[in-house]
Amino acid sequence: MAFRKRNITLGSPRGGAPPADDASRFSQAPGTRSSPLTSHTTTSTGTASLDGLLGGHGGLILGSSILISEHGTTDYAGALLRYYAAEGILQGHIVHVVGMGEGWVRELPGVAEARYQKTEDTAPGEEPDLAAQERMKIAWRYERLGQAGERALPDRSLGALSSQTPNAKQEIPFCHTFDLTKRLVAPSPPEINHISIAAASSEPFLLILSNITQRLASAAKGTVHRLVMPALLSPALYPPHCASPEHVVRFLHGLRALLRQYPSQLTAMLTLPLILYPRNTALVRTLETLADGVLEVTPFPHQSEESQSTGDAKSAKQERPQGLVKVLKLPLATDRGEGGAGAGNSIGEDLAFTLSRRRFAIAEFSLPPVEGDQEAQKEAGKVTAKDVWSAVALNRLSAVHSCTGRECRIAIYPKNYVAEDHTCPQPITGRLGPVIRTAHMTGEWTRFGSARPFATNLNIRLELDRDTPGSKQQLLREAGQLQALHELLVRCPHLSLTKVVFCMLRQLPRAAPRIERLARSVLDVAEWVGLGLQQTVDFEVVVEIRQYFELFLEEARAYREATWTVRHAED
């Protein structure tokens, strides 16, 4: 009895139940494994680094969905989708593809050759990374220690899994490494359900949903299904009336119900082009609410050419991020309210992705050396801070532009580098049309340490330009500016504003109370609207006496306003 075989129940709960049914209930379906954290079963997204970001479960929990939204006109999210579909085919899952022809499936990436899988960090023909070897030898066990004494998660990498369970289907790994230049060769004829979008129908989503429902109902118990939906609501695929809430929201609501109905069989991955459906609309927010996980992909606006032309930049070739990834919502963890806390919860982390021929890697992103720092830049040869800031700045600019509808200029300064040596890097400026004449905004990036690594704030400063305490007209105009700023705050979830400084240069002090009242009233409005807002805003009125300013002007000329504000605050 001591050597009783596992996985066989002792007493069958119901006498008549066939043993095969019991066995299938206890053995895991191919391509799935149980989460190290909870009792849920997970499956791989086909991208190892993405698996690692999904709340510490080491994969996508069965019965949940991921919505990947992408800025711009690129299709990086599509690559993730291809890996997801290819992984499903290799694991023998039933893959449902919506709106894509057979060609899309034929062009799925194939498995990378084994030698690349082993040393996936290194390019072919190179020595394996010395640093990686060193790390393995010396510090392997310290990697388990998370920051701040928090208990790290069990190692769920490929190696750990296959070495621990040698008898469990070792020839099929949990997550494959794919090569975009290869074509997928499925081990057995793949079961693919092509669902076309009936553009002529008045309810195309309903047809899609009923198709999947039927397939799920008719499929054998224990089969695993994947739903792949590229470019949700893209006008190239969907008729225009699909974008109305009663169609698309009802579809996602139904899909959510279906996922809950088959909590051990179905997962879904969808992509959404944000250029058509911006995130600050209620429709997209509702779609995100109905998805279990939400990722936002922001590609950098330009691939800098020099990196591709220069052959010497080994490091650049290895680790050149192509954009930022933001995790907005995680399956399970978000519904439980954990937020970004907890090991493995990647909400709020600064992540960047690198798409190369053989892999899509998402890794922690740290700000590279600043543009002005020539030497450090040469050494690093990587993406520069400017790339990042300009990417972010362009996004902010378009957000500001779309929200206020007004032309504005935004300058982003790296605060870190405006240091004691009194040099100021060139701000990254973007410009849309004429500058607002009376007010301009100066943005400034700051980074916090300790509990909030990599949090970024955009401080907006509004400057009122007049010499004398104003007439009624001037006050009215200023009220208009404050109102515009207030609208911006309300409308722009992208801007994480923490502080607004109304800085009145050359302002005589006796006008201060009036302006303060004005600011307070705006604050009251913001407070009133601000129930449940994602941000609170501190208002601060700084009044400068003219002579101080005159004294300072000479010195400050090299600084630009943002720097000056910082210095002043420190004084």
Added chain:
Amino acid sequence: MSASHRNRTPALFLPYLAVPPADTLTLLTSTLSCTCNWLTARFIGAALQSDDFPGSVVLVSWLHDTSFWRGEIQRATGIDAFRSSSNFTFLDCLSDAPTPPQSSVLAETQKRIFQAIGSASADRKVLLILDTPTLLFSLAPETISSDLNRMLLALRDHERMHSTILALPSDLPYVSAATPNADHVPTPLETAHAGFTMQQVHLARLVLGCRELDTGAARDVSGVLRITKGGGWDDGGDDGNGEQQLAEELKEGQWRYLIGRDGSVKIVE
């Protein structure tokens, strides 16, 4: 209230999470990455465990199914509401949502909720909890804020209703239509959301809002809970110390909280 419950919820929050007084509305708001399900689960647990409240609980959810709420309530309060207590009714509007061919989704929904209230054992008052009813703006075509508000008033007016708790998402896009902006014409969905949310804020006794840290997510903070008095707050005025003491207990404030993997909540100083 059991010891396990007390351990899982900070003592400071307990007065806010007790069963609300009769005929009141409590509003819970959430954002995309900061959900308020943990508050909902604690309200349910408090109602089921309370000696002062002999009524039953009806939970209507448009976003989560049975297994989620069973797990959440168990994690929050240690009781299996679905099994142990007969005074808990769950109406699953996610898996079994009325579809448009039926005469009116809204009317059908209302009918089902009334049925659920009726099915709770007789002569008991009912604490009604609605989780994300604003999805009806999309699920029931051409619903506007006053339609949903009317439905809610009809529900609250039911003779056996004790009080109502409403959980709504309140991300910026949902409320921004409440402020005029000449440059952006809000979509009907945004108008409906903003209108409904503002109406409920004015009717609510307490508003408990969960949101992210202003500076982004952190490793040791799950979110910020902000508790304010809504337009429906009754100062009580002259009837003695009890009210004053209550007002003292229910001070407005804002706390950072951390939700652990085990479902326990801590206040982060």
